[in-house]
Amino acid sequence: MKLLMIEDNKSVSEMMSMFFQKEQWEATFAYNGDEAVEIFKEQPKAWDIITLDLNLPGKDGMEVAKEIREISQTVPIIMLTARDSESDQVLGLEYADEYVTKPFSPITLIARIKALYRRLGLQEEKSDGQVSSDKKFDVQTKNFKLSSATREAYLLDQEIPDLTPKEFDLLKALSGKPKQVFTREQLLQQVWGYDYFGDERTVDAHIKKLRHKVEQVGPQIIQTVWGVGYKFDDSDVQNQ
Numbered sequence: 001m002k003l004l005m006i007e008d009n010k011s012v013s014e015m016m017s018m019f020f021q022k023e024q025w026e027a028t029f030a031y032n033g034d035e036a037v038e039i040f041k042e043q044p045k046a047w048d049i050i051t052l053d054l055n056l057p058g059k060d061g062m063e064v065a066k067e068i069r070e071i072s073q074t075v076p077i078i079m080l081t082a083r084d085s086e087s088d089q090v091l092g093l094e095y096a097d098e099y100v101t102k103p104f105s106p107i108t109l110i111a112r113i114k115a116l117y118r119r120l121g122l123q124e125e126k127s128d129g130q131v132s133s134d135k136k137f138d139v140q141t142k143n144f145k146l147s148s149a150t151r152e153a154y155l156l157d158q159e160i161p162d163l164t165p166k167e168f169d170l171l172k173a174l175s176g177k178p179k180q181v182f183t184r185e186q187l188l189q190q191v192w193g194y195d196y197f198g199d200e201r202t203v204d205a206h207i208k209k210l211r212h213k214v215e216q217v218g219p220q221i222i223q224t225v226w227g228v229g230y231k232f233d234d235s236d237v238q239n240q
Contacts, residue, residue, distance in 0.1 A: 002025070
């Protein structure tokens, strides 16, 4: 695994470096926001996972995350921060896939990195945007297909572009049970996990971005059920 750790506290970086070496992971360290963005820009496809401190000199972590997401919608980001307010978590998860509050134990961070890596099933092969005939799909309807193995989703045989890990997980949760209504709390538990104590607005923020990407390839398949939550429904989709 190749990691980019963006952390201004060199003691934390040195400590984590020892743990990364033990796991035989290759880690690069950036100590301020400006340096981090430059490193990422040089090789945006090189990184398997990024850990990002929210409090940084120069560009802060939120600015760095935003600039990284402008370059790559899919690189996994774990945000590290001493802040613990719900509003900070909601803002951070606009861009990040996981949120770890400082102080944290190195073993905990290693476990979260491994869990995220396994969940994503990171693939070296890149998609050309079209459905391959030999793909295996976890969800398949007349108009929609989703593969956990490749982390790809297709509507009307066109790939929904640049899905972040959390957007893919949301789409998988919803499409796995078409027309079933999920509350925001249920989606938080399924997608973010039992140990996430975030705000339900996090779900709304990710759904908004997911819908925008869906609409780039076809009609909207994520429906709002007012006063309750969201559901997946592609029954009215027509080939265009």
